[in-house]
Amino acid sequence: MDNTQILAKEGRSGAIFLTILFVLCCFFALEHLAVFLILLLCLWLFMFRNPERVIPRLEEAFLSPCDGRIIDIDYQKDKLMIKMQIAAYDVGIIRSPYKSEEVSISRRFGFLGGFVSPEIKSRFNACMTWSADCFKMMIYPEFSSCRAYGGAKVYGGDRIGFCKAGILILEMRQDIIELKVNAGDKIKSGETILGYRK
Numbered sequence: 001m002d003n004t005q006i007l008a009k010e011g012r013s014g015a016i017f018l019t020i021l022f023v024l025c026c027f028f029a030l031e032h033l034a035v036f037l038i039l040l041l042c043l044w045l046f047m048f049r050n051p052e053r054v055i056p057r058l059e060e061a062f063l064s065p066c067d068g069r070i071i072d073i074d075y076q077k078d079k080l081m082i083k084m085q086i087a088a089y090d091v092g093i094i095r096s097p098y099k100s101e102e103v104s105i106s107r108r109f110g111f112l113g114g115f116v117s118p119e120i121k122s123r124f125n126a127c128m129t130w131s132a133d134c135f136k137m138m139i140y141p142e143f144s145s146c147r148a149y150g151g152a153k154v155y156g157g158d159r160i161g162f163c164k165a166g167i168l169i170l171e172m173r174q175d176i177i178e179l180k181v182n183a184g185d186k187i188k189s190g191e192t193i194l195g196y197r198k
Contacts, residue, residue, distance in 0.1 A: 008092060010147060010162050011048025018044055047164065049091060055157035055190045062098050062177055063156050064192035065137060066168050067091040070185045080177060082194065084168045084187065088143055094161035095190040096154040097170060098197075100132035103160065105148045112141055121167070130160060134176060134197075141166040157190040170194075 007015060018041040025034035055063070067090035072083040086092070096103070110126040121140050128146040130137040132154075139146050143165035154160060179195040181187070187194075 008048045008050040053190045060197040062194040064187040065097045067189045073183050080172050080174045082170045086166050088165040092162050092164045096158045096160050099155045102152050103132045136171040138169045139163050
């Protein structure tokens with residue numbers, strides 16, 4: 001199981017900055033600004049929270065890689081594509097959906113557009129891709145840049161990245177998974193079982 005901290009490391013610098021501003025406002029007796037900053041700090045801590053998760057270590061289970069909602073399940077020839085929406089208020093931890101001996105990571109730089117059509121988003125937005133033997137995962141971030149963490153060998157549920165808001169597309173072969181979720185379902189990273197390996 002991963003080491004759990006109350007705050008994801010991606011939110012630490014912002015929390016420190018807001019805390020310093022709050023202390024300075026208190027020192028200079030700027031009460032109204034101090035109240036605004038403490039509310040902003042609480043919102044920041046909520047957005048970058050890192051709750052403890054009980055990861056089921058089931059050998060043949062495909063786990064949800066993110067918090068959010070399944071917005072589409074698409075069957076294309078021999079491929080299955082599960083499209084998930086990560087909201088700004090969802091936990092941003094990205095986890096490996098399945099065990100793999102080798103995961104390669106690639107990044108495409110681009111825009112962070114959240115209010116554009118899917119065609120423009122897939123062509124011009126920034127994209128982070130994880131490729132493994134039994135899955136491929138692409139994230140199109142919409143709020144801030146996405147981060148990936150290395151490690152050739154991963155287990156299902158291992159932390160492999162962070163994305164605060166965006167679209168995650170999980171691609172697998174149809175013949176390897178028996179799907180257990182539907183479009184519209186709410187999902188939790190590492191806890192929700194998407195399906196089982198056939």
